[in-house]
Amino acid sequence: MGTVERFVDEGARVLVGDVSDGAGAALAAKFDGQVAYRHCDVTDESQIKALMDEAGARFGGIDVLFNNAGAGGAPNRMADMTGAAWDSVQALLVRSVALGITYAIPHMKARGGGSVINTASIAGTQAGYGPIAYSTAKAAVIHLTRVAAADLARDGIRVNAICPGLILTNIFTPAEAVPPGLATMIKQTMAQSAPNTQPIEKAGLPADIAAAVLFFATEDSAFVTGAHLMVDGGLFVGPRNSWDPEMRQERTRMMEERRATFEAAQAQDAQSG
Numbered sequence: 345m346g347t348v349e350r351f352v353d354e355g356a357r358v359l360v361g362d363v364s365d366g367a368g369a370a371l372a373a374k375f376d377g378q379v380a381y382r383h384c385d386v387t388d389e390s391q392i393k394a395l396m397d398e399a400g401a402r403f404g405g406i407d408v409l410f411n412n413a414g415a416g417g418a419p420n421r422m423a424d425m426t427g428a429a430w431d432s433v434q435a436l437l438v439r440s441v442a443l444g445i446t447y448a449i450p451h452m453k454a455r456g457g458g459s460v461i462n463t464a465s466i467a468g469t470q471a472g473y474g475p476i477a478y479s480t481a482k483a484a485v486i487h488l489t490r491v492a493a494a495d496l497a498r499d500g501i502r503v504n505a506i507c508p509g510l511i512l513t514n515i516f517t518p519a520e521a522v523p524p525g526l527a528t529m530i531k532q533t534m535a536q537s538a539p540n541t542q543p544i545e546k547a548g549l550p551a552d553i554a555a556a557v558l559f560f561a562t563e564d565s566a567f568v569t570g571a572h573l574m575v576d577g578g579l580f581v582g583p584r585n586s587w588d589p590e591m592r593q594e595r596t597r598m599m600e601e602r603r604a605t606f607e608a609a610q611a612q613d614a615q616s617g
């Protein structure tokens with residue numbers, strides 16, 4: 345939604361596909377004339393094709409495709425992974441991106457080229473940021489971005505990815521799993537702690553993602569394809585002690601404490617022969 349708002353500000357015409365029909369209709373009503381909404385479950389190939397064909401028909405082609413739909417999906421660890429859990433996450437997060445690109449291609453070619461932006465995640469680069477199936481899917485999105493970029497360069501189509509870090513959205517409080525009161529509480533707690541999660545001391549917001557998407561959408565990034573951009577306030581740079589001075593002090597204190605203990609043990613050994 346944040347990206348739609350930014351693109352509207354920039355004068356774009358947008359067709360939004362989602363399964364959240366109430367929010368989609370409200371968005372279309374808010375930006376009547378510039379934004380249209382169409383129900384599209386991105387796990388359904390025919391619905392993806394219908395969405396791309398509608399965009400092509402409405403606009404005389406497609407300039408920009410933002411493959412962004414997603415959810416945390418199955419939380420299974422390796423020991424209790426199931427085929428169904430695995431497949432549902434890959435269908436939502438990877439196959440949807442691949443098919444989105446496939447069905448946008450003729451409409452981008454009609455415009456002489458275009459720009460595809462895929463939402464991956466910091467979870468696709470390191471362990472510890474999401475469930476196993478989700479993280480694997482996001483890593484696949486990063487590589488799909490590279491191979492699609494290579495495949496489509498001759499058609500004038502660029503393909504790039506963004507890797508959000510922690511961004512305050514609804515993804516952590518899915519309506520089907522978290523009751524509204526608890527969701528509000530979780531959101532408030534996250535908003536308070538988010539600025540301390542990464543080196544840049546502010547909460548990551550949808551507007552931060554929108555700015556990156558806009559960069560990849562425009563000619564400002566004309567010489568960039570196959571890239572993935574971390575939009576994470578620096579979260580990727582390393583463990584907390586590498587960027588938090590207080591944590592560094594604490595680590596130094598602990599190291600000194602350990603050295604003192606070690607030296608005391610050595611001295612005791614020497615005394616006792």
Ligand SMILES: NC(=O)c1ccc[n+]([C@@H]2O[C@H](COP(=O)([O-])OP(=O)(O)OC[C@H]3O[C@@H](n4cnc5c(N)ncnc54)[C@H](O)[C@@H]3O)[C@@H](O)[C@H]2O)c1
Pocket residue numbers: 361362363364384385386387412413414415416436463464465466467507508509510511512513514515516
């Ligand atoms: N918020 C974060 O911290 C974060 C971090 C890394 C990556 N991401 C990625 O960013 C993207 C956007 O997520 P968000 O954080 O804005 O969460 P969000 O829950 O606010 O938005 C996700 C949207 O995807 C839609 N969606 C879910 N399943 C769908 C389906 N089958 N078909 C069509 N639409 C579907 C939802 O209805 C919702 O509108 C996702 O791909 C997510 O994995 C988010």
